[in-house]
Amino acid sequence: NKYEVKVYTGDVIGAGTDADIFINIFGEYGDTGERRLENEKDNFEKGAEDKFTVDAPDLGQLMKINVGHNNKGPSAGWFLSKSIAHIVIEDIGNKRKYDFPLNRWLALDEDDGKIQRDILVGGAEATAISYIVTVFTGDVRGAGTKSKIYLVMFGARGNKNSGKIFLEGGVFDRGRRDIFNIELAVLLSPLSRVSIGHGNVGANRGWYCEKVVILCPFTGIQQTFPCSSWLDEKKTDGLIERQLYEMVSLRKKRLKKFPWSLWVWTTDLKKAGTNSPIFIQIYGQKGRTDEILLNPNNKWFKPGIIEKFRIELPDLGRFYKIRAWHDKRSPGSGWHLERNGNLKAWMNISGTPLAHSRTSFQMTLMNTLTKDKYNFNCNRWLDANEDDNEIVREMTAEGPTVRRIMG
Incomplete structure (x- = not known):
């Protein structure tokens, strides 16, 4: 199937972006996976309309999108306009059109500081369920990294996931613990697995991940996902992304919130x-x-x-x-x-x-x-x-x- 994606950048000062824009489209039968929106044009300029085509299996009725950027470049902040529609997706095969208005910034230094958002059909921003993610960097020589770390969380059956979430604001120094509060539209806890990786750019890009601990206050379930491995193309197996599975014996049940x-x-x-x-x-x-x-x-x-x-x-x-x-x-x-x-x-x-x-x-x-x-x-x-x-x-x-x- 084909999906035509129209993106409207806001007509305000600084609204355009030089960053790479990614989208994941979710429907009743699954999702497209993260796709970069790119063509031969200079896209996402102030007040501009940009069009893209995404090839994917039939997703059925669309429910939400996850959209964000990698904060790359000197003008990474991005403002999405609601005046026409923030993002419009046309399902070519099923002859349906979906509107995803937002009228919000995706910028570290604007609005609430988020560079990634879940948006439901019709424009409700879906942030109902929170997850407290703690990432432990190993205490070994050269363990820290300056590369951008991302995480994907998978639900109990593995057919629902969070999409790629960049862990902005983390330091990821040797022996350090970085904590993030992530809000999603979907309840995934208890998780079946997580995927963690990095963008492999910049100096000191290799990273030694000790473990990831995730607490969902809504279910009260805290899960530990051991890693104890390098994510480095120059070490061991050369992987920069790993699938982590829970050590069930370490699971904790906390007060449900x-x-x-x-x-x-x-x-x-x-x-x-x-x-x-x-x-x-x-x-x-x-x-x-x-x-x-x-x-x-x-x-x-x-x-x-x-x-x-x-x-x-x-x-x-x-x-x-x-x-x-x-x-x-x-x-x-x-x-x-x-x-x-x-x-x-x-x-x-x-x-x-x-x-x-x-x-x-x-x-x-x-x-x-x-x-x-x-x-x-x-x-x-x-x-x-x-x-x-x-x-x-x-x-x-x-x-x-x-x-x-x-x-």
Whole structure:
């Protein structure tokens, strides 16, 4: 079968890219595997439309695509436009057309820093299930690498996989442990195997991988995949990609957790923002969470901005309050949180916050799978020198989920 792929690059400054673009098309009968989108043209320029043909077996009804790039070149960041359609795929054999709008950056220094995304038909960005991947580099001479490491995770029967995921931000030095939080549209845990490899480019490209450990908080299953081998074309068997299988005796069952999205709105009052460490604790009928730090590395909460977080929570039953506080020792640590508004006024169908006026919820929690929502209003300062001088606030849960349970 043939699939015609039309790609629309956004018409904003810096939207074009020099990186290599890859796509994997998923359907009810399987997937194409990762394919590089290339032809004789200078593709993916600002405001451009590019066309490609992908030859593949009949995939049946298409469900999603995985699209990304290798961050290669001086202008690697890429912005995909929604004005017409981000990506349109026409199934030539079955005479069907599928739209995959996104309107997001794929860039390490823009948006959320991702250079690879899963997109469902119709444009919902599929990031429901998270996986915590820990990669161990061996403690042997020359073990580290500067090459780009990638991973593919395979489901229990081996017929579903994650597609190739580049582990951006890793150091992969000798004796080091690198941790990555990966979000996918599909539940693969428990995994049957993983494939790990590298791009074999740059200085010090060879790598000694000790093992890979993967935890899926949703299932609570932690699996260990030993390697203890070189991925180096100049050593042993010359392989730069290996298939790893679980050592079942090392499998662990941890507390099952569920994916939630958290939106935090800081008001646009003067000096309302803060870069002080912000902590929350969520209370439910069955218990409470540990302290959750929202802004590692003292990331700023800017005035008038909605920040989105993805967190994994155990089953706490119905939520009834959130406790929020900050470290008042930092200069400029005062923080002001808004309240009130209508959730539908600043969220679209896919659950993405939109620009809105000052009137908005202070915090909203949404279960990524069930779409249950809780709202927590504040409209108070957390500041030792403002309001009542308190730096700790407790907010009671509100919203349709609470009314449905209570009523």
